[in-house]
């Protein structure tokens with residue numbers, strides 16, 4: 001089988017508190033965006049792993065695809081597979097590519113080995129691999145709370161808007177981004193703020209990672225300013241960065257979209 005794990009963006013991200021286990025309690029909305037990795041999974045008589053495209057650093061055994069396979073094998077006793085990941089989603093970008101890969105391995109193995117695992121159980125398995133992973137099991141716009149694994153589908157009224165996602169050549173490590181974050185506390189209900197017209201989001205909806213990462217990397221703040229200057233109704237960094245996106249009513253005439261992800265929203 002060939003699968004296409006997508007990336008995501010975060011719209012709003014409130015860090016509510018730091019928990020005793022070291023994770024942060026948050027409130028964010030995630031939505032899938034049309035940029036994809038490619039994942040091939042075939043039953044095989046021994047385990048074989050191949051990775052192409054953008055090189056993923058670290059030991060192959062630490063790759064989230066391999067970890068997801070090992071988890072599924074230990075829980076369900078499934079046979080071996082050949083797995084090939086072609087990496088296309090930029091890393092260190094807050095676009096959740098690795099998490100998406102892991103979720104798609106769980107979902108793919110469920111189908112390949114006819115395991116009939118419920119969505120809720122797949123999400124629970126995915127949460128063992130990373131906070132963002134469960135989101136990609138359902139893969140529609142969802143409000144995420146807890147450490148990111150408590151999910152609730154949400155309707156965003158963005159259909160027809162044009163989005164531009166800029167990925168600067170800055171790699172932000174998620175753990176380090178969390179270590180410098182300022183706790184906003186409870187800033188009001190994100191799900192209610194999202195009901196406001198998109199033109200009012202700018203005044204209400206924030207990403208708490210921006211404050212310290214914009215000081216560390218002024219280029220990120222400059223990109224956001226340029227998106228607004230080009231006519232964005234809302235612009236923000238995604239997750240822990242470094243990708244920054246803008247939402248436009250019409251395609252901007254004066255914004256250089258070379259190397260950017262550009263699409264019309266379907267959510």
Ligand SMILES: C[C@](O)(CO)[C@H](O)COP(=O)(O)OP(=O)(O)OC[C@H]1O[C@@H](n2ccc(N)nc2=O)[C@H](O)[C@@H]1O
Nearest residue numbers: 022023024099130131132133147148174175178239240
């Ligand atoms: C920034 C977001 O992308 C927003 O959607 C996510 O919160 C990140 O989720 P993720 O990449 O799946 O992160 P994980 O692999 O679970 O955790 C990586 C590291 O980020 C920190 N972390 C992550 C999630 C969370 N709610 N609080 C945290 O403090 C922890 O230090 C953790 O060791």
Ligand SMILES: Nc1ncnc2c1ncn2[C@@H]1O[C@H](COP(=O)(O)OP(=O)(O)OP(=O)(O)O)[C@@H](O)[C@H]1O
Nearest residue numbers: 057058063064091092093094095096098101173174
């Ligand atoms: N399949 C995978 N795809 C991408 N990265 C992976 C994968 N498996 C393991 N990783 C590790 O995760 C790192 C990327 O995670 P990092 O938190 O830095 O960035 P991110 O893509 O912005 O994640 P997020 O959006 O979840 O915050 C890679 O540098 C690599 O070491």
